[in-house]
Amino acid sequence: MFRTTASRALPRSLRLQAAAKTGNAPSKLLRAHLQTYASQRTSSGLLAVALREPLKRSVVQYRSITSYQSPSFVKGRNVEEEAEIGRATLQATPETVSLASTTSGAGAEIAARQAVDDHDDVSGGIKAEFQTIVDTFTLKDVPKEALVVGLAGVLPYLATSLSTVYLSWDIQYAAHHGQGFILSAETAERLLHLIEPIELGYGASIISFLGAIHWGLEWAGYGGNQGYSRYxxxxIATAVAWPTILLPAELGLIAQFLAFSFLYFADARASVRGWAPPWYATYRFVLTFVVGASIVASLVGRGQIADLITRPPGPADRMRAVREAQLEDLEASDAEAKARAELEEEQAEAAEAEAEGEGEDEDEE
Structure with a gap:
C-alpha cells in the first residue's frame, strides 16, 4: 500500500476538526480547509508496469482561520442552569440496553413491547375501540345550541321512518291473519301513502338547508372567501333535492340518501380545509348516520310490502294527469268550436235558401 501526502495528512485533519468540536479553544473556532491540488506524475520502471496507470500526487495545504465568537452566539446563555445540569447524576436504565439499542431509540424497545402487550390484550383493544365510538357520538366539542337543534332536526325523520316500519308490519300482519294488529290493512295503507310526501318533502328541505350553510359560511368569511367553489x-344541493319529490317514494328516498352522503363528504372536506369549524365533520357524521339509518329502515319496510299495496299516483302522475286533462279540454273546445262553426254555416245556408225562395215567390206573383 502506497501512502501519499494526502493519505498521511487526512488523520491530522480529522484530529484538528475533532479538537475544534470538543472546545479545546473556547474563544476561537478552528476550521480546517482541505485544499487538494492533484498533479499527474508519470512513473517509470516496474511501478508503472504494475499499476498500468499514472499515480496522482496530492499536495495538502492547511489554512487555519480563527474568528472570535460574536456576542449573539452566547446571548441568552444560562450558566447556572448549565452548572446544575452538569452536577446532575445520570439515572441508570438497564432495561433499555440491548443488542439493538444502538440502532434504535432508547425507548423504542419499551414502546414495541408495550404495543405487543396491547395487541395481545384483546379486551384492551375492544375497550379502546368502544371508547373511540363513545368519543365520536358524545360530540363534546360541538356547541350545545347546535347539538340540540341538530338532534331535534332528525326527529321528524325518525318519526316517519318508525311509522313506515310499523305500518308495513301491520299490513303484513293483516295479510297473514285477515286483519291488522291495531289498524286495518286499508287504514294502514292510507296512512303509509300519507307519510310518503311528508318524508320526501322534509328530506328535500334538509338537503337544501345543508347546502345553504355553506353560503352562510362564505358570507361570514369563515376560512376566507372561497367564491364559486363554496357557493x-x-x-348543487338544492338542484338535487327538490326534483326527488317528483319521483316514486323508493327512488326518491334512494336519491336523497345519495345526496346526504355527498353533502357529508363535502362538509368533511370543508372542515379539513378550514372552510368550516373543526367539529363540523364529526357533527355531520352523527346526523348523517341517523338520517341514513332512517332512510334504509324506510326502504326495507316498503320492500317487504311491495306486492301487498297499490301504488298511489305520485306528483309526476298527477302532473301527467293534469296535462292529459288539459289536452282533452283543448280537443273538446276545438271540437265544440268546429261544431259551432258548422252550425253557423248551416244556418247561413238555410237563411240564403229561404231568401231565394221568397224572391222566387215574389217573381211569380
Missing part, C-alpha cells in the same frame, strides 16, 4: 355546494 356551488349550496346550488
Amino acid at each position: 356551488a355546494i349550496g346550488i
Whole structure:
C-alpha cells in the first residue's frame, strides 16, 4: 500500500476538526480547509508496469482561520442552569440496553413491547375501540345550541321512518291473519301513502338547508372567501333535492340518501380545509348516520310490502294527469268550436235558401 501526502495528512485533519468540536479553544473556532491540488506524475520502471496507470500526487495545504465568537452566539446563555445540569447524576436504565439499542431509540424497545402487550390484550383493544365510538357520538366539542337543534332536526325523520316500519308490519300482519294488529290493512295503507310526501318533502328541505350553510359560511368569511367553489355546494344541493319529490317514494328516498352522503363528504372536506369549524365533520357524521339509518329502515319496510299495496299516483302522475286533462279540454273546445262553426254555416245556408225562395215567390206573383 502506497501512502501519499494526502493519505498521511487526512488523520491530522480529522484530529484538528475533532479538537475544534470538543472546545479545546473556547474563544476561537478552528476550521480546517482541505485544499487538494492533484498533479499527474508519470512513473517509470516496474511501478508503472504494475499499476498500468499514472499515480496522482496530492499536495495538502492547511489554512487555519480563527474568528472570535460574536456576542449573539452566547446571548441568552444560562450558566447556572448549565452548572446544575452538569452536577446532575445520570439515572441508570438497564432495561433499555440491548443488542439493538444502538440502532434504535432508547425507548423504542419499551414502546414495541408495550404495543405487543396491547395487541395481545384483546379486551384492551375492544375497550379502546368502544371508547373511540363513545368519543365520536358524545360530540363534546360541538356547541350545545347546535347539538340540540341538530338532534331535534332528525326527529321528524325518525318519526316517519318508525311509522313506515310499523305500518308495513301491520299490513303484513293483516295479510297473514285477515286483519291488522291495531289498524286495518286499508287504514294502514292510507296512512303509509300519507307519510310518503311528508318524508320526501322534509328530506328535500334538509338537503337544501345543508347546502345553504355553506353560503352562510362564505358570507361570514369563515376560512376566507372561497367564491364559486363554496357557493356551488349550496346550488348543487338544492338542484338535487327538490326534483326527488317528483319521483316514486323508493327512488326518491334512494336519491336523497345519495345526496346526504355527498353533502357529508363535502362538509368533511370543508372542515379539513378550514372552510368550516373543526367539529363540523364529526357533527355531520352523527346526523348523517341517523338520517341514513332512517332512510334504509324506510326502504326495507316498503320492500317487504311491495306486492301487498297499490301504488298511489305520485306528483309526476298527477302532473301527467293534469296535462292529459288539459289536452282533452283543448280537443273538446276545438271540437265544440268546429261544431259551432258548422252550425253557423248551416244556418247561413238555410237563411240564403229561404231568401231565394221568397224572391222566387215574389217573381211569380
